[in-house]
Structures are given as structure tokens and as C-alpha cells.
Amino acid sequence: AVFLPFAVGQCGNQVGCRFWDLALREHAAVNKKGIYDEALSSFFRNVDTRSGDNGPDIYKGKICSLKARALLIDMEEGVVNEILQGPLRDVFDSKQLITDVSGSGNNWAVGHKIYGCQYRENIVEKLRKTAEHCDCLQCFFIIHSMGGGTGSGLGTFVLNLLEEEFPEVYRFVTSVYPSGEDDVITSPYNSVLAMKELNEHADCVLPIENESLFEIVNKIHQMINSGKLGSTVKQNSLVTSSAGSGKMLQEKPFDAMNNIVANLLLNLTSSARFEGSLNMDLNEISMNLVPFPRLHYLVSSLTPLYTLADVNVPSRRLDQMFSDAFSRDHQLIQADPKHSLYLACALLVRGNVQVSDLRRNIERLKPSLHFVSWNQEGWKTGLCSVPPVGHSHSLLALANNTCVKPTFIELKDRFMKLYKKKAHLHHYLQIDGMEQSCFSEAISSLSDLIEEYSELDATKGGPRIDPSRLKIAV
Amino acid sequence: MSIVTVQLGQCGNQIGHEVFNALCSDIRGSHGLCSKKENESYHDSCRERFFCEQESGVPVARAVLVDMEPKVISQALSMAARSGHWKYNSHSHFCQKQGSGNNWANGYSVHGPRHKEAIMDLVQKEAEKCDRLGGFFTIMSMAGGTGSGLGAFVTQCLRDAFPTSFILNHVIWPYGTGEVIVQNYNSVLTLSHLYQSSDALLVHENDVIHKICAQLMNIKQISFRDVNQVIAHQLGSVFQPAHTAGGGSGYSRNPLGDLMETLVPHPEFRMLGLRNIPQMPENSLAYSTFSWPGLLKHLRQMLIANAQMEEGIDWQVRPPHPGSSIPSTNKPLHFNTSIANLVILRGKDVHTVDLGSFQDPSLYTSWLKPQDAFNAWKTPRAFNKYEKSASLVSNSQFLLKSLDSLVGKAWKMFASKAYLHQYTKFGIQEEDFLDCFTTLEQVISSYTNL
Numbered sequence: 074a075v076f077l078p079f080a081v082g083q084c085g086n087q088v089g090c091r092f093w094d095l096a097l098r099e100h101a102a103v104n105k106k107g108i109y110d111e112a113l114s115s116f117f118r119n120v121d122t123r124s125g126d127n128g129p130d131i132y133k134g135k136i137c138s139l140k141a142r143a144l145l146i147d148m149e150e151g152v153v154n155e156i157l158q159g160p161l162r163d164v165f166d167s168k169q170l171i172t173d174v175s176g177s178g179n180n181w182a183v184g185h186k187i188y189g190c191q192y193r194e195n196i197v198e199k200l201r202k203t204a205e206h207c208d209c210l211q212c213f214f215i216i217h218s219m220g221g222g223t224g225s226g227l228g229t230f231v232l233n234l235l236e237e238e239f240p241e242v243y244r245f246v247t248s249v250y251p252s253g254e255d256d257v258i259t260s261p262y263n264s265v266l267a268m269k270e271l272n273e274h275a276d277c278v279l280p281i282e283n284e285s286l287f288e289i290v291n292k293i294h295q296m297i298n299s300g301k302l303g304s305t306v307k308q309n310s311l312v313t314s315s316a317g318s319g320k321m322l323q324e325k326p327f328d329a330m331n332n333i334v335a336n337l338l339l340n341l342t343s344s345a346r347f348e349g350s351l352n353m354d355l356n357e358i359s360m361n362l363v364p365f366p367r368l369h370y371l372v373s374s375l376t377p378l379y380t381l382a383d384v385n386v387p388s389r390r391l392d393q394m395f396s397d398a399f400s401r402d403h404q405l406i407q408a409d410p411k412h413s414l415y416l417a418c419a420l421l422v423r424g425n426v427q428v429s430d431l432r433r434n435i436e437r438l439k440p441s442l443h444f445v446s447w448n449q450e451g452w453k454t455g456l457c458s459v460p461p462v463g464h465s466h467s468l469l470a471l472a473n474n475t476c477v478k479p480t481f482i483e484l485k486d487r488f489m490k491l492y493k494k495k496a497h498l499h500h501y502l503q504i505d506g507m508e509q510s511c512f513s514e515a516i517s518s519l520s521d522l523i524e525e526y527s528e529l530d531a532t533k534g535g536p537r538i539d540p541s542r543l544k545i546a547v
Numbered sequence: 548m549s550i551v552t553v554q555l556g557q558c559g560n561q562i563g564h565e566v567f568n569a570l571c572s573d574i575r576g577s578h579g580l581c582s583k584k585e586n587e588s589y590h591d592s593c594r595e596r597f598f599c600e601q602e603s604g605v606p607v608a609r610a611v612l613v614d615m616e617p618k619v620i621s622q623a624l625s626m627a628a629r630s631g632h633w634k635y636n637s638h639s640h641f642c643q644k645q646g647s648g649n650n651w652a653n654g655y656s657v658h659g660p661r662h663k664e665a666i667m668d669l670v671q672k673e674a675e676k677c678d679r680l681g682g683f684f685t686i687m688s689m690a691g692g693t694g695s696g697l698g699a700f701v702t703q704c705l706r707d708a709f710p711t712s713f714i715l716n717h718v719i720w721p722y723g724t725g726e727v728i729v730q731n732y733n734s735v736l737t738l739s740h741l742y743q744s745s746d747a748l749l750v751h752e753n754d755v756i757h758k759i760c761a762q763l764m765n766i767k768q769i770s771f772r773d774v775n776q777v778i779a780h781q782l783g784s785v786f787q788p789a790h791t792a793g794g795g796s797g798y799s800r801n802p803l804g805d806l807m808e809t810l811v812p813h814p815e816f817r818m819l820g821l822r823n824i825p826q827m828p829e830n831s832l833a834y835s836t837f838s839w840p841g842l843l844k845h846l847r848q849m850l851i852a853n854a855q856m857e858e859g860i861d862w863q864v865r866p867p868h869p870g871s872s873i874p875s876t877n878k879p880l881h882f883n884t885s886i887a888n889l890v891i892l893r894g895k896d897v898h899t900v901d902l903g904s905f906q907d908p909s910l911y912t913s914w915l916k917p918q919d920a921f922n923a924w925k926t927p928r929a930f931n932k933y934e935k936s937a938s939l940v941s942n943s944q945f946l947l948k949s950l951d952s953l954v955g956k957a958w959k960m961f962a963s964k965a966y967l968h969q970y971t972k973f974g975i976q977e978e979d980f981l982d983c984f985t986t987l988e989q990v991i992s993s994y995t996n997l
Contacts, residue, residue, distance in 0.1 A: 074616070074644055111617060209644035348618045350771035351726065352557055356648030357692075361728040364965035417728050429757070429769035435724055447963035450956070452725035453649075456771070540962035542955065543984055545992040 082224025177222025184226020353455025556694025647692025654696020
């Protein structure tokens with residue numbers, strides 16, 4: 074199955090850049106013989122560049138030149154230019170880039186309405202060309218932030234476009250939500266306007282909060298510097314480390330945080346790319362974790378954050394990995410799934426972990442988790458034999474859990490604070506196609522979503538009355 | 548007669564591969580413990596049933612491999628070839644790139660019709676290679692999307708294309724606490740559909756086999772491979788050649804037919820459970836000896852008390868007082884009533900075995916005479932290094948509790964309407980679900996009232 078990531082906006086492209094870097098590292102570690110295989114074809118084309126950049130695709134045999142299947146979109150040139158001058162320059166060609174110069178001014182309406190309109194044809198054309206090279210396109214990934222103008226506005230415009238042009242292909246969105254202290258004043262407007270689009274057009278959304286990423290980075294820093302660890306930490310095993318870069322200090326400030334998100338995407342797709350005893354593809358994630366169409370927000374956690382240098386892993390440490398996956402401080406948003414209600418949960422394990430390890434841990438953790446009454450055994454599991462680089466095993470947990478509610482409620486509150494005073498509204502309303510109703514519809518959509526989660530929460534711990542079964546005349 | 552195996556989905560292909568491994572390893576072994584003539588006859592019969600000869604001399608499995616994604620089939624093909632002892636026909640497989648997304652409706656309504664021609668073409672080719680086609684053996688799990696949905700569709704196609712052939716579906720029940728969240732929906736849809744087109748469903752439950760691996764095989768870190776190898780052993784113990792009671796001196800020439808005839812007297816009752824004893828780690832085999840009376844005593848109690856393995860059997864459970872006709876509601880609790888049973892004995896001194904205890908009328912419903920309800924197959928040829936091995940294939944209330952539990956969970960989820968939109972988008976509506984629930988409640992009711 075082939076995946077097509079779209080990086081939109083500054084944040085999206087910075088994460089995207091880390092993603093391609095780590096993807097190459099992962100495949101290089103697994104693919105020793107340099108043969109272009111099915112796993113590589115999920116993310117990369119193999120191009121014969123001997124006669125220039127426009128050479129034909131090679132579907133089998135030795136790797137010639139790997140090109141990422143991607144579209145990089147930004148209304149400013151800075152980030153994309155940096156990527157094209159860096160070590161990844163050969164992985165992209167100009168046909169995959171869509172850039173402009175002036176940016177979106179942190180205005181969703183500029184990104185969505187103005188640039189959307191202006192670049193629609195261009196995007197569709199490049200999308201079709203890229204899709205033509207894909208044998209079997211299964212899923213689009215959109216990587217963006219919610220708080221700005223391009224990632225948020227143009228990103229959600231692209232989401233709409235994808236649904237129109239390729240309705241059969243799944244749409245997974247990785248969205249970085251703004252924090253309370255975000256320095257973009259209008260980030261609540263941008264985020265809520267974008268949320269409406271995510272509610273209506275995304276198959277699955279993986280919300281991320283910078284605060285959580287930041288806390289994880291700090292946690293790792295502390296562990297390394299505390300001297301408490303008996304053995305040394307394997308540098309390349311840090312969930313925050315960049316390929317090739319040995320020391321965390323050399324990395325740019327957001328690189329460590331972006332690496333976490335990049336690893337999320339790698340782990341999410343690992344079982345589709347690599348073999349295992351119980352495969353888990355992306356369409357299975359969507360099928361099992363989305364019981365009702367609008368409730369498609371999944372809280373994610375990655376463990377372990379690092380691996381110690383000793384190779385033999387006692388099962389106690391393996392069990393610790395499972396426990397950590399459910400703890401508050403390993404979630405990628407500020408949420409505590411353990412104390413809220415689970416609608417569904419997926420565990421994707423990589424490496425030398427077998428079904429008995431999975432079962433033992435599910436049995437162990439189940440009693441302390443609250444599952445909705447109609448899905449008491451709601452676990453989806455996957456076993457992929459290939460671990461991430463530097464680890465012997467790892468776990469990605471995805472939860473459809475009402476613990477997302479507080480994040481949405483806070484977002485709504487911040488929005489209302491501005492909206493009540495009509496602060497900065499004119500920047501949006503002066504854009505062609507924007508009306509007051511866009512705002513009221515957007516906040517209404519968010520309110521409805523929050524209400525759906527509240528209704529489910531209300532059922533938590535309530536009496537369990539099983540519906541009566543069909544009666545058969547004897 | 549030859550059997551064509553159809554491996555469906557990840558589970559079906561992983562298990563199928565282990566089954567052919569087990570069959571091949573069994574006939575290669577020199578632990579026949581019987582006469583040379585017997586061994587050769589066994590060997591030949593097994594080869595004819597499951598393998599096709601090629602010029603290279605390496606036996607080729609009579610199998611069609613089907614999956615909607617490529618990785619598992621690719622592995623199965625290469626692992627078999629690497630073994631050097633057998634292989635799959637390099638053309639007898641069909642796969643796609645996308646998978647079925649654990650969606651029964653996707654497997655049944657989309658992949659099924661789309662790929663019917665290609666798949667049935669492969670099946671036809673395998674069937675034509677058989678001098679005499681004895682029927683089809685399909686291997687699938689109920690929990691996912693391909694094995695379950697596409698598997699149900701393919702079974703229907705087999706029935707339509709081969710109306711007089713026997714079809715036995717080997718169905719894997721997933722772990723109770725979930726491998727797939729929508730597994731109960733997929734299972735309900737699968738079972739109700741298979742009931743229309745299959746002759747019988749032979750069931751293995753992951754939870755049960757897992758316990759066997761943990762408690763009897765002493766495996767510490769149990770993998771799916773371990774589970775699949777136990778399943779393969781148990782299947783081998785049923786399908787390797789054996790002499791039927793009425794048959795002449797040769798091995799049974801119609802294994803699937805014989806199985807159906809003995810075990811499925813009534814179309815409403817098609818669910819077969821399987822037990823095999825003894826089970827132990829390979830390195831303990833040399834140090835253990837068993838007696839037939841001991842083995843059969845255990846096996847009989849496992850039948851009566853519905854025990855999953857030879858440890859932890861409840862010896863308190865007894866059949867109702869023989870002779871008196873007791874209405875079903877008065878039967879002692881936990882007693883497992885049988886419609887028909889088949890015992891298969893392999894190994895040393897089988898001719899000395901007394902199976903009278905299995906013919907006790909109190910074990911059975913009143914419709915068949917005990918001599919018709921019970922059958923035995925034997926062979927002095929030992930199986931898979933076990934000096935003595937006894938299997939029980941039972942059409943009884945073995946699976947009733949599991950089935951009831953599964954339908955209950957599915958119904959609970961259905962009442963909340965969760966996940967239904969995932970099925971309706973591929974054409975399976977609420978009414979279709981209701982029909983399937985009705986079918987299964989009927990089956991549950993029938994088995995309960997035995």
C-alpha cells in the first residue's frame with residue numbers, strides 16, 4: 074500500500090522534513106541489500122536519474138535514486154528552501170513543491186479562501202501526477218498546525234480537495250494544536266475554523282500539543298543528565314533524535330519535538346510496510362477506532378522514549394513499556410486517558426514481542442481502564458516484527474477516548490473570549506467568501522462535537538443493562 | 548481422493564503453511580512404528596490427498612493462496628520453498644495491495660465480486676489437477692476482513708461451481724479480549740453466511756490453543772507461530788490417512804465425505820469441535836508413555852465435561868442416568884450432549900482398543916442409534932512422533948457457550964449502532980445484520996435444546 078504525505082505550512086514542513094529523514098534511516102537499517110522493495114515503495118519512488126531528473130520509475134531491482142512521494146506546500150519560501158538546500162535535496166523534485174512568497178499572515182481565511190482558490194488547479198495537477206506514480210494509493214497524510222494561516226487554512230482546503238478528487242483514499246491528519254500561551258493571537262480562530270473541516274472531511278485526526286512534546290523532550294533530557302541510569306542510553310534510540318546526529322545539543326530547538334511526530338507517523342505505518350504475525354494496516358485503524366463518523370480524534374502515545382544499551386530485555390521492562398503507554402506524561406496531547414472513557418484502543422507493537430506478551434499486558438491493564446458499555450473488549454492489536462532503529466521493541470497506542478474533550482473545551486473558551494469582543498474579526502471578514510456565518514457554523518460544529526463526548530462520558534460507570542436478545546420460537 | 552486447500556487472509560495463509568509443514572514432516576519421519584508396507588501406504592495416501600508431484604520431485608501442495616495484501620503470501624511461498632521438502636505452486640496465489648481493513652463488507656461485497664473470476668480460475672486449475680476431487684478445505688479467521696468476508700464469498704462460489712463436492716471450513720475464533728474491535732460483527736456475518744453454503748465448520752479457538760501452549764507445551768513467550776503449529780498438529784491428526792470401520796484394507800479414499808457422513812446427520816447442526824491428546828513439548832515425547840485406556844478415559848471425560856485440554860478436567864460431571872428418557876431441561880448442568888462423535892486413533896496397538904465407553908447412549912441425543920452416532924477411524928501408523936495419539940471430532944454442545952457469548956457481545960454493540968456506518972458504506976445494511984443474528988440465534992437455540 075502506498076501513502077502520500079502532504080506537508081502544509083511552516084510547522085507541517087518542518088515535521089515533514091524530519092519525517093523523510095527518519096524514514097530513510099529506518100529503511101536503510103532494514104534494507105541491507107539495496108533492493109527497491111514493497112516496503113520502500115510505500116513512501117518512495119525509485120527513479121532512474123542517469124538521464125536527468127525526469128527519468129522513468131524503476132519498479133524492481135536495485136535502488137537507483139529514491140524520491141519521496143510527497144507534496145510540500147507553503148506560502149512562504151523559507152522552510153521549503155532550507156529543505157531543498159539540505160541533505161534531503163535529492164529526495165524531492167520541483168514538481169512536488171508549491172510555494173509562494175508572502176505567507177498567510179496567520180489568517181485561516183487567507184490560506185483557505187485566497188490561496189486555496191489561487192492554487193487549486195496547481196495542487197490538483199501535481200496531486201494527479203504524484204498519484205499516477207502510485208501503484209495502489211491507500212492513504213493521504215496531511216501534516217500541519219492548526220494555529221497559523223497556511224497549515225490551518227490551506228491545509229484544510231487541501232483536505233476538502235482530496236475528498237472531492239479521491240474519495241476512496243483515506244485521509245489521516247496530524248494536527249498540531251496551539252497552546253494557551255501561543256504567540257499567535259488569532260490561533261483560536263484559525264483552529265476552530267480548521268476544526269470544522271476536520272470534523273467533516275477527515276477520516277482520522279491525530280491531535281498533537283506542543284506542551285506535551287516539550288515535556289517529553291525535557292523528560293528525556295533529565296533522564297540523560299541525571300546520572301541515575303546504570304548504563305548509557307543509546308543515542309539513536311531517543312524518540313527525539315535526528316538521523317545521523319549524535320548529540321541532542323546540536324539539534325535545532327524544534328527538531329527534537331518534530332522528531333517525535335515523525336516517529337509517530339513511522340510507527341503508524343510500520344505494520345503496513347514491514348511483515349509481522351498480525352498485520353495492522355491504516356484502513357484497519359480507521360475501521361476499528363472510529364465507531365461513529367465524527368468521533369475520529371485519536372490520542373496517541375509512543376513508548377519507550379529511549380532504549381538503554383543493554384540488549385537483554387527482561388519481560389518486566391516490556392511490561393513497563395505497556396504501562397507507560399497509558400500514563401499521562403507519554404500522551405502527545407495534554408490528556409489523561411486512564412481517567413476518562415475509552416471508546417476504542419489500538420496497540421501496535423514492533424520488535425520481538427509476541428502475542429502472549431500482548432495478552433498478558435491487556436489483562437493486567439484492563440481493570441484500571443474504563444471502556445464504554447458496548448465495547449468492553451475494544452482492543453485492536455498489531456504485531457510488526459521490525460523494531461524502530463535503535464530499539465528492540467516499541468509500542469504505539471492510539472486511543473479514541475473522551476479525554477480529548479478538555480482540549481476542545483479550552484479551544485472553544487479561547488475562541489469565545491476573542492469572538493465575544495469581535496477582536497480581529499475584520500481581518501477575516503474582509504476576505505472574499507468569509508462571512509459571520511463561517512464563524513458561527515464553526516463554533517457550532519465544535520460545540521456539537523463536545524456535546525457528543527459529554528453524552529458518552531455521562532454513561533461512564535452507569536448501570537449496565539444488556540439489550541434483550543432476539544427470541545426464537547422453539 | 549484429493550483435497551484442495553484454500554488459504555484465506557493472513558490467518559488462513561499462516562496456518563495453511565504450518566499444516567503443510569506438519570503433514571510433510573510427519574510423512575518424512577521414520578517414526579511410523581508400524582510395518583514398512585503400512586508406512587508406504589500411508590505415505591502414498593497422504594501424498595495423493597494433499598500434494599501433487601512435479602518433475603523436480605519436490606511435492607507441491609494442492610493449495611490456492613488468497614489475500615488482499617501481499618506480505619503474508621510472499622512469506623508463505625518463500626518459507627515453503629526454503630524448506631526444501633515441499634513447496635507451493637508459484638502460480639496458485641492471488642493477492643492485492645490494499646487489504647480489507649478488517650471490514651467484512653469490504654471483503655464480501657467489494658473484493659469478492661471484483662476478484663471472483665481470478666480466484667475461481669485458480670481453484671478450477673487446482674481441482675483439475677486432481678485425479679479424483681474429494682472436496683475443499685478452506686482455512687480462515689472470522690475476526691478480520693479478508694478471511695471472514697472474502698472467505699464467506701468464496702465459499703459461496705465454491706458451492707455454486709462445485710455443487711456436489713464437500714466443503715469443510717476451518718474457522719479460527721479470535722481471542723475473547725480482542726484482536727480486532729469489530730471481530731464480533733465480522734464473526735456473526737461469517738458464521739451465518741457459511742451456514743448456508745458450507746457442509747461443516749471445524750472450529751479452533753485461539754484462547755483454547757493459547758492455554759494448551761502455556762500449560763501443556765510449556766512455552767514461555769507464546770507467538771502466533773506456536774499457536775498455529777498446535778493447530779496444524781491437531782488438523783493433521785484428523786486429516787492424515789486412517790482406516791474407517793467399514794472400509795477395506797486400504798486407507799479411506801474419501802476423507803471429507805466420510806467426515807460429513809459420520810458427523811453431520813442434520814443440516815441445522817454443522818459446528819464441529821476438535822480435541823487431541825496427548826499434547827506435550829517435543830523434547831518430553833521420548834520420556835512419556837501412555838496407555839490407550841488412560842487416554843480414552845481422559846478423552847471421554849473431556850467430551851462430557853467440555854474440557855478444553857487434558858488438564859483441569861472436571862471429573863464430577865456425569866452423563867444423565869442411562870436408559871430413562873430425560874427432557875433436555877433436566878439434564879445435569881455442564882453436561883455436554885453430543886449429536887455425533889468421531890474418534891481417530893493413531894499408533895501402537897490400536898487394534899487392542901475398546902471404545903465401548905463412547906457408545907454409551909446417555910452421551911447422545913435420542914435421534915440416532917449410538918452405533919450410528921459414534922464412529923472410529925484407526926491406523927497403527929504413529930502420527931508426528933507421538934507413540935499414541937487420539938483425536939475427537941465432535942458435533943456437540945462444545946461451542947455453544949462461546950457462540951452464545953460472541954452473539955451476545957455483537958448484539959450489544961449492534962444495539963448501540965456503533966461501527967455500522969463502516970459496513971453500510973460497502974452495502975451491508977442493518978437488515979442484513981438482523982438476518983444474520985436471527986440465523987445464529989436459531990443455531991444457538993437448536994444446540995441448547997439437545
